[in-house]
Amino acid sequence: MEIIIQEIPAIHSPSDVVIPLDASIVQRKPEWLKARVPGGENYSRLKNMIEERKLHTVCEEARCPNMGECWNSGTATFMILGDTCTRSCGFCNVKTGKMHFVDEDEPRRVGEAVALMNLRHAVITSVNRDELYDGGSHIFAGTIQEIRKRVSHCTVEVLIPDFMGSEEALNVVLNAQPDILNHNIETVPRLYRTVRPQAHYHRTLELLERAKQKGFTTKTGIMVGLGESSDEVIEVMADLRAVDCDIFTIGQYLQPTKNHLPVERYVHPDEFAMYRVRGMEMGFKHVQSSPLTRSSYHAEKLV
Secondary structure (H helix, E strand, O other): OOOOOOOOOOOOOOOEEOOOOOHHHOOOOOOOOOEEOOOOHHHHHHHHHHHHOOOEEHHHHOOOOOHHHHHHOOOOEEEEOOOEEOOOOOOOOOEEOOOOOOOOOHHHHHHHHHHHHOOOEEEEEEOOOOOOOOOOHHHHHHHHHHHHHHOOOOEEEEEOOOHHHOHHHHHHHHOOOOOEEEOOOEOOHHHHHHHOOOOOHHHHHHHHHHHHHOOOEEEEEEEEOOOOOHHHHHHHHHHHHHOOOOEEEEEEOOOOOOOOOOOOOOOOHHHHHHHHHHHHHHOOOEEEEOOOOOOOOOHHHHO
16 A cells, blocks of 8 residues: 655654645645654664665655654565566556566565664565566565575565466465565455556455465455445455455555545544454454554564
């Protein structure tokens, strides 16, 4: 679930302020939509380390509102396979195009970064690379292996694309034994054509089911505020439990730029609380539900 916030210079005493969006789409936001300005000693150190190793993080690419909090606690979500996606989802700020290049050395550099950060839990995600024969699955597998080689105590969560439904590509990732297999369902079926035009709702459910059948802990997430009803969200949750999905995250969609899908409504925290209660009643092992929840938010606590 990706959003964008305006680039803000690093500071050493981050304050609890509302982070402004693109000036052309600024609207009055509810009081509960606040996040810390990225800054602080750990933030600067991690930013320099990531830049030196020519790595990407989804925290930066998506301008996540929790970046300051997570980086100052020493955690980050690495984005492998470049910074250009072959898909054009209506909510996502990652640029669209084709790279025609795979950095085979990237897994080693991610492994080194995880070791330097001494992470207990690492999250690895990527852009979609539909032009590759395996969707980049071997880079996911290599990254898991490089992390384990250097930091044996670190658990690894992978937030993967759908690999266009390829079970073979999925198995390449699963054979590397990630601790959590995450793939976001993003929205309700009715909105897929607008929100995720190159994805398929049932393909996502099938991927999660395949991983679960092989004994993996599975995780997925959804955005709200795109025009869905609460009944539709509950139906998605029921579909996820039907494939025995373990962990569910739900957060508020925020419009990255005027060229992206508009926010239809700001969902009240009470509704997020209701989703958490309903989800736990349905049998999810954990439900992370709040306006600023993103797929990797507090991921280390869910292992």
